Amino acid sequence: MTTQRTPVTASKARFTFYDIESLPDVFTLCAYTPRPDRAVDNLEIFFLADDQHLSAAVDPQALYEAVVRSNPGLPAVSVQLWNLRGERGNLHLAELMGLSNADQVNDRTEISSYPASLRPVCDTDPEYDPLKHPFLAGYNSLNYDTTMLALYLMETFPAPHSGRLVQPTTAREMREHNDKLFNEHVEYMPGYLGWDGTAARIRRAMMHSGRHLDVARLNELQTKVSLKRLLGMLGHQIKESEKLTHDSSIAAIKDLYELLAYNVSDCLGLAQLFQHPAYASNFDLKAGLLAQYSETVYAKNGSVRRDRLTIDSSSAKFVGRILAPYTSLNDIKAVSFLYPVQEVAKEQGIFQVNVLDECVRFFEEHVAPDPAKDPAATPAQTKAHRQFMQVVNYYRSIEGQNFNDSEEYRDLFDLPAKSLRELPKTPNNVPYFHPDATPSSCFATFSTGGIHGAEADMTAFDTDFFEHREQAAMIGLARLFYPDAKDFVAEAKRQHNLLVLPDGTTVDKRLVLLGSDPKKVKYRKPRKDDQVQAEQLARAQAQVPDPAQLLDTQRPDTEGLNVRLTDGTVLDGKTVLAVTSAARAVYRDEPAKKAPTLFTAKADKSTKLHPKFARTSAGLVVHEDFTSYYPNLL
Structure with a gap:
């Protein structure tokens, strides 16, 4: 019987963020549960050390101090330490993660070899409450962590009907599984479990519970990006450990503390990452779809589907299931509008x-x-x-x-x-x-x-376009008034040497002054055979006795190639000329400022906005x- 549920949200539901580390002689699992309704959060640390002396040497207070010291961003927590060499720790881990090999774990009438108390509470159970029963959130957990969990529970509970329910495995055994996963099944680790073996059934029950969550899959564009890289990009603390190199061995108690502190840091980092809208909003969206479209979870007869969707299912699966809930979604023959x-x-x-x-x-x-x-x-x-x-x-x-x-x-x-x-x-x-x-x-x-x-950004585009048109017009005017570029340069030099006298008339610097240094410049001597030079020199000396003062009226050298037309229009020599020397002067064929292109052509002839004209706009929407x-x- 299906029931319409109020969708859970990332801000209201409870989450347990967990992570597994597997070394040749130590196996650890840390689980961090934020409790915004309480003063302190929960942190559970499970460890399995093959060295009995190392296992017995763990001091809860010293471990707590090491974890807090290594994780300054960790909120106030109460820490529970669970030794997986004993029965209590393993039973608690099984209760936390859920242990069942029932064919359909959502159906309580289905038989499981394991005690009913270890069956995972499913999101389809009548008593399910997301505020009490946390989502079990890992990173890449669909591939790795849930596979390792299933293997661990299979090894630790090998004979559920015997007098010894719990028979602890070893860290070395788990490391052997770990190595095979990475060496032979890295692309799809659950494939290592087969289809109908004990571990496969345990893992399938976890997935069908609807409470195991792979946070990486909530951001489908970055599922392959490592957790630490994402945390670094967001400015969060990243803790590295030298104890996790290939075949590292944990021999000293301080090394074990460091390993566990590292393990905790990944759980804390995952909790921080999940708060990012890219993850939390997708959680809310897909949780809402599960609640709105019962066919994503339930079959027509009201039973839970074997291929039920969960909150971390892909968007493509949600689309397919909602559009065609009980039939395969076949393609049509050809594209049709x-x-x-x-x-x-x-x-x-x-x-x-x-x-x-x-x-x-x-x-x-x-x-x-x-x-x-x-x-x-x-x-x-x-x-x-x-x-x-x-x-x-x-x-x-x-x-x-x-x-x-x-x-x-x-x-x-x-x-x-x-x-x-x-x-x-x-x-x-x-x-x-x-x-x-x-x-x-x-x-x-x-x-x-x-x-x-x-x-x-049309303001930037129009500015560039106006500058291009202005330069093109300037080149056109220069060609119109001075068809030969050499004549343009000659006129520019003539105008550059004109010095303005107080009465508004001009003299040619080349005829009246000697030198261009204000400290050394002096008037030339009159030439007997050059009446023009003598007349300009006399006029200049009469009105401006100081040659340096007259030199100061010359326009700046930066304008040395400019030509002013009779209507006052100034033609910039650097804008119109490709070659500026007097003997080889040549006009530009086109403006130096290229005509702007709003949309540039790509190799396939489609277009894209030129990056220069991209902008972010804002408004009430x-x-x-x-x-x-x-x-x-x-």
Whole structure:
């Protein structure tokens, strides 16, 4: 019988963050349970040391001090120490993690070889309470930790029907399992357990309980990134231990304390990582889906499915299960833009529509008409229509094609499979348009994986564009007034040598002054055979007796190649000239400032926003999943 449950949340549920370390002579498991409702958190330390003297030498107070000293970020905790050489520690570990080999652990009528008291409380049990029964959270635990736990419990409880329920295993035995997992089954460690062996059944019961959680799987883009790397990126403490090198041996009690402190640090770090929204929000989302869609957990008859989903199941599994809860989700023959599916259209008595056709119709009605059909289309509308149809044409090339090369597809259809990489791409960024079809600063990026939106920094783009146009215009003016670049340089030098007198007239520096150093400059002597020079020299000396003062009226050397036109326009020589020497002067063919490109072409002919024009915009919005941010912002 299925019941509708209130979804659990990361902020309200209880979690036990655990981690396993397996060395040749020591096996440890630490479990940290934050208790925000209490003054102190819980920390449980389980250890199995093959050396009996080392095991007996453990001092709880000394261990506590070592753990706290090595983990300054650890909140106040009460520590429980459990020696796995004895019965109590092993029974408590089994109770904590759950021990059952029932075929369907969720069904209490199913027989388990182990005591009912060790059966894991399942999230499907009537008495299940996420505030009392913690999620057992590890990192990469779906692959490693749950496999090792199942092996440990199998080895420690080998004969559940005998008089000796608990028969402690050894750390060396666990290390042998550990090595085989990493050497032979690193990609899928549960494969080491087989399908129907004791350890496999124990682990399957853990998974079916719904309470074992692999935190790594909540961030599907980074499941392969190590816990320590993520903690480092987030600025959290990272503790390393030299005791975890290959074949390390723990001989001294201080080494055991260091190992356990390291083990605790991973549990603490995992608890800190889980608080990050990338993990906590995905937990909330998937927990909500489990609560909302009972078919993710239950079969039609109300029993728990053997392939039930859990909170750390992949998004793809959730989508498949919700869309097709009790049947396989088969592909269709070819890509189709018809909506809704034919069966639904028939059931609802409506016609199927081609979504791509509808998009074109909407665009031509509300944004820009087809200029081939409407001669009144403005230039802006014509450009907008062309941009949009480039995207449409790419989707047209996909329509009717098959891109599924799986055996399952070939069993159903015979259409040859193509690759998306074979299809030529087109510019795939289209602006949001204003009513007059001019582009706004926001744009949509169309692709086969989804449609995304962003905003371009048009202020930066317009600044670059204006600078380019200004330089181009300057080159054009220079060519117009001085077709030969050598004449431009000559005029620039002539203007640079003009010195302005107080009466507003000018003299040529080359005729009246000798030198360019204000401390050494002096007037030239008049030339008897050069009336122009003599006249300018006399005029300059009469109005400005100090040659240094006259020299100071010359324009700066940085403007030495500039030419001022009669209307006051200044042509910058460095902007218009490619070669500036008087004898070899040449104009630039194009401005040094290149015309900016908002969307740059990639090798496959699709486009991307130039990084220079990327920006982050802010505004009051209504933000919903699968709803574009920018239409709401606009």
